[in-house]
Amino acid sequence: MTGLLLLPAVILLVMAVVVGARWPRLWLGFTLAGAGAALGAALTVFPSGGGWEWQSKFLLGGETVHLRLDGVSAVFMALAAVVGGAGAVYARGYWPDHGHPATAPRGRVWWSALVLSMLLVLTVSNGLHFLMAWEAFAISGYFLLTLDPRKPAVRAAGWLYLATSHAGTVCLFAFFTLLAARTGGWDLGPLRADASCAPLFWLALAGFGMKAGFFPLHIWLPSAHANAPSHVSAIMSGVAIKMGVYGIVRFSGWLPVPPAAGWVVIGLGALSALLGIAFALAQNDFKRLLAYCSVENIGIILIGLGAALLGREHGDAGWGRLALAGALLHVWNHGAFKTLLFFGAGSVLHATGTREMSRLGGLWRRMPWTAGLFALGSVAVAGLPPLNGFVSELLIYLGLFDAVAGRQASAWAAMPAVIVLAMSGALALAAFAKAGAIIFLGAARTKPAAAAHECDGWMRGPMLALAGICLVLGLAPVLLWPALASAAAAWHPAWAGAMSPEPLATLGWVNLGLAATLAAAGSWLWRKVRANNLRRAPTWDCGYGVPSAKMQYTSGSFAGLAAGWFGWVLRPVRTLRRVRGHFPAHALRLERVPETVLERVVFPAGGYVMEVSTAVRRLQHGRLSAYILYVVAGLAALGVLVFMESLP
Amino acid sequence: MINSNLNLLIGLAMGLNLLALGTSRLPALIRAMSAQGVILGVMPILMGHELDWQVVLVALATVAGKGLLIPSLLRRAMRTAQIDRELDPQIGFVASMLLGAGGTIAALALTHQLPLLPEHSGSLLVPGALATVLTGFILLIGRTKAISQVCGYLILENGIYLFGLLLIKAMPLLVEAGVLLDLTVGVFIIGIIVDRIQRAFDSLDTRKLTTLHE
Numbered sequence: 001m002t003g004l005l006l007l008p009a010v011i012l013l014v015m016a017v018v019v020g021a022r023w024p025r026l027w028l029g030f031t032l033a034g035a036g037a038a039l040g041a042a043l044t045v046f047p048s049g050g051g052w053e054w055q056s057k058f059l060l061g062g063e064t065v066h067l068r069l070d071g072v073s074a075v076f077m078a079l080a081a082v083v084g085g086a087g088a089v090y091a092r093g094y095w096p097d098h099g100h101p102a103t104a105p106r107g108r109v110w111w112s113a114l115v116l117s118m119l120l121v122l123t124v125s126n127g128l129h130f131l132m133a134w135e136a137f138a139i140s141g142y143f144l145l146t147l148d149p150r151k152p153a154v155r156a157a158g159w160l161y162l163a164t165s166h167a168g169t170v171c172l173f174a175f176f177t178l179l180a181a182r183t184g185g186w187d188l189g190p191l192r193a194d195a196s197c198a199p200l201f202w203l204a205l206a207g208f209g210m211k212a213g214f215f216p217l218h219i220w221l222p223s224a225h226a227n228a229p230s231h232v233s234a235i236m237s238g239v240a241i242k243m244g245v246y247g248i249v250r251f252s253g254w255l256p257v258p259p260a261a262g263w264v265v266i267g268l269g270a271l272s273a274l275l276g277i278a279f280a281l282a283q284n285d286f287k288r289l290l291a292y293c294s295v296e297n298i299g300i301i302l303i304g305l306g307a308a309l310l311g312r313e314h315g316d317a318g319w320g321r322l323a324l325a326g327a328l329l330h331v332w333n334h335g336a337f338k339t340l341l342f343f344g345a346g347s348v349l350h351a352t353g354t355r356e357m358s359r360l361g362g363l364w365r366r367m368p369w370t371a372g373l374f375a376l377g378s379v380a381v382a383g384l385p386p387l388n389g390f391v392s393e394l395l396i397y398l399g400l401f402d403a404v405a406g407r408q409a410s411a412w413a414a415m416p417a418v419i420v421l422a423m424s425g426a427l428a429l430a431a432f433a434k435a436g437a438i439i440f441l442g443a444a445r446t447k448p449a450a451a452a453h454e455c456d457g458w459m460r461g462p463m464l465a466l467a468g469i470c471l472v473l474g475l476a477p478v479l480l481w482p483a484l485a486s487a488a489a490a491w492h493p494a495w496a497g498a499m500s501p502e503p504l505a506t507l508g509w510v511n512l513g514l515a516a517t518l519a520a521a522g523s524w525l526w527r528k529v530r531a532n533n534l535r536r537a538p539t540w541d542c543g544y545g546v547p548s549a550k551m552q553y554t555s556g557s558f559a560g561l562a563a564g565w566f567g568w569v570l571r572p573v574r575t576l577r578r579v580r581g582h583f584p585a586h587a588l589r590l591e592r593v594p595e596t597v598l599e600r601v602v603f604p605a606g607g608y609v610m611e612v613s614t615a616v617r618r619l620q621h622g623r624l625s626a627y628i629l630y631v632v633a634g635l636a637a638l639g640v641l642v643f644m645e646s647l648p
Numbered sequence: 649m650i651n652s653n654l655n656l657l658i659g660l661a662m663g664l665n666l667l668a669l670g671t672s673r674l675p676a677l678i679r680a681m682s683a684q685g686v687i688l689g690v691m692p693i694l695m696g697h698e699l700d701w702q703v704v705l706v707a708l709a710t711v712a713g714k715g716l717l718i719p720s721l722l723r724r725a726m727r728t729a730q731i732d733r734e735l736d737p738q739i740g741f742v743a744s745m746l747l748g749a750g751g752t753i754a755a756l757a758l759t760h761q762l763p764l765l766p767e768h769s770g771s772l773l774v775p776g777a778l779a780t781v782l783t784g785f786i787l788l789i790g791r792t793k794a795i796s797q798v799c800g801y802l803i804l805e806n807g808i809y810l811f812g813l814l815l816i817k818a819m820p821l822l823v824e825a826g827v828l829l830d831l832t833v834g835v836f837i838i839g840i841i842v843d844r845i846q847r848a849f850d851s852l853d854t855r856k857l858t859t860l861h862e
Binding site (some may be wrong): 630 | 760763785788789790791792797798
């Protein structure tokens with residue numbers, strides 16, 4: 001059954017790639033049908049829990065094609081299918097042919113290629129083929145990202161993405177070749193007993209981590225997500241970085257891991273969660289804010305995964321299962337609400353043409369749908385009940401609490417992780433309160449913001465669908481139970497069948513009750529306000545005669561206090577011209593938050609490498625006689641070597 | 649007896665190496681190179697094998713080629729380019745002569761360490777070949793005029809030829825024909841390059857070609 005759905009999914013997506021440039025409607029149909037078939041294939045895996053495997057005689061690159069879809073990969077495939085389909089619909093409104101005649105056809109082709117290559121990454125079960133699919137996935141991502149290459153910022157972001165992506169791929173090459181050397185074949189599968197493979201986990205963590213974008217390796221992520229077209233940002237943030245998470249989950253499940261793995265992963269997760277949200281808080285570009293928020297959420301997922309690794313290490317503790325389920329559920333949830341938020345951001349960008357929050361304001365009156373949906377996404381991302389972000393974070397919390405209560409060594413990792421998780425949740429709420437307030441509330445700060453228009457149906461439809469997913473996952477998380485159980489069983493067979501869906505069921509009822517209360521309170525309030533003859537007036541303006549839109553909180557001042565706590569890592573660059581004299585002419589305060597890791601670490605290191613390379617390059621100057629000298633010196637050195645060898 | 653004659657000739661060739669390194673005048677360099685070629689050419693006849701016609705033919709061809717044809721070609725190139733001196737070389741004349749002398753001594757010293765066949769252990773063939781190859785390299789590295797570099801290349805070939813003489817018993821014609829062919833092709837190519845450089849840049853100074861890299 002799974003294979004019967006996967007085959008048409010692949011064929012339909014290949015056809016979508018073929019027809020994408022010419023026939024947009026046909027492309028949309030093929031892509032949606034392909035995504036639907038892939039979603040169906042993923043859903044068929046969950047109830048049986050056994051997974052699907054297909055070993056063919058067909059050779060590709062000298063290796064037999066071996067496909068496999070189990071609980072772990074099906075979780076990611078379902079996400080890729082949903083976001084791939086939603087983004088295809090959204091792109092029709094956001095990046096239409098009449099607005100972008102040159103790039104829209106290309107965008108369609110690469111979109112289908114990206115979804116297709118992600119499906120392949122998730123199904124192939126051979127190291128060599130995995131690398132091929134991985135490369136195709138990275139390359140399609142690059143071409144989607146640089147859909148509008150006339151802008152220098154887009155090109156720079158594209159290069160950074162390509163360079164870091166390949167740095168990660170180098171690690172993966174090393175990982176898969178060393179794995180093949182130790183196991184004697186490229187075929188992948190569970191090898192939990194072979195302890196000699198354990199150190200390879202570090203290579204996988206670095207290689208997949210580059211794509212997942214946890215803290216020190218996130219350098220490509222903010223610029224790529226900010227400069228890509230919004231539907232591309234959505235799939236990159238919602239799904240593409242999850243492929244890195246998939247790699248880490250997959251190979252930590254199949255291969256043995258070193259004893260320190262759980263500690264390192266939980267530590268990286270905590271670092272990523274805290275600093276990611278700190279950077280998000282300080283951003284003024286709302287797409288960059290969303291990008292840094294992705295870093296935070298990857299951190300949350302890694303905290304869950306690290307706790308799961310620790311739990312597996314310390315005698316299959318039950319809290320490890322909870323944490324793993326939370327991490328995988330958060331993969332799903334983050335995919336849903338971050339896609340929704342990027343679609344909302346795209347809608348704002350489409351309507352106003354700017355990503356600067358300080359140039360917006362008061363958009364909710366002109367864009368009520370976008371404002372409402374963005375607010376819903378914000379509630380979800382901040383981990384507030386009754387939406388889905390709360391559910392997955394709560395599962396991770398429960399796992400960590402149990403770990404602390406267990407009073408084993410792992411409590412020392414779990415306790416700080418709980419604190420960091422709570423802090424990052426609070427900061428996420430602050431960051432999204434800021435984004436929502438500055439973009440949608442108050443008065444319009446510039447003319448484009450005042451002239452904004454609501455998005456069309458093509459864009460609103462996918463946003464509504466994703467909002468629906470966020471709501472359903474929040475209110476009835478128990479629906480996802482089979483998926484999580486089969487994924488946990490595929491990750492660690494000893495955890496098969498032993499889990500109980502009780503926390504999720506209880507949570508669902510609590511959330512339902514809360515949602516019903518909120519809805520009732522909201523409608524009561526609405527009716528009360530309507531009954532009392534609603535009157536619109538400016539807010540209290542502190543007695544100013546002519547208040548202007550400039551007298552509002554800016555995004556910097558809104559987040560100034562919280563961002564100040566992280567000044568030691570944000571290191572904001574300030575330009576300040578104070579108000580002077582009795583009739584001050586001009587005052588100015590600019591604040592820019594640099595990409596600390598990139599600008600303080602990677603660029604200087606890169607500059608040093610360039611200096612050394614330039615020095616070495618002086619050897620190549622075109623003087624023939626010196627080249628002959630090199631040859632003679634080389635020969636002499638070889639001669640000396642041979643001579644030394646021949647001596648007794 | 650035969651070995652001592654051979655050693656005498658090789659010694660002479662080694663002396664010519666030093667002469668080639670020490671002179672700044674191109675005609676003297678060409679003369680040293682061609683004299684070395686002639687000496688090497690007659691060597692196979694003195695090697696003590698029965699005089700079969702193939703060896704004589706190869707010796708005659710070598711003498712004619714290295715002693716007459718190539719020097720006359722080089723002289724013509726020199727006249728066309730109107731230069732007869734190597735000015736400001738990369739490695740000075742005294743320095744290159746000292747290098748060559750040091751290299752010769754090192755070659756002699758090294759030969760004692762090498763595991764040679766007993767019949768070659770008394771001869772100067774191996775150290776002579778090493779020293780001549782080294783001389784060729786010093787000329788190639790240290791000189792800037794294309795004609796000097798051609799001479800360096802030819803002296804390098806002479807050194808390889810000397811090594812080839814070690815094998816003359818096993819495969820006489822093959823070795824020398826290979827060496828000669830290699831050499832002829834080399835001279836042709838370098839002749840053409842010299843002509844082109846001269847026409848394109850009005851100079852034979854190879855240092856002016858550095859802007860062509862990459």
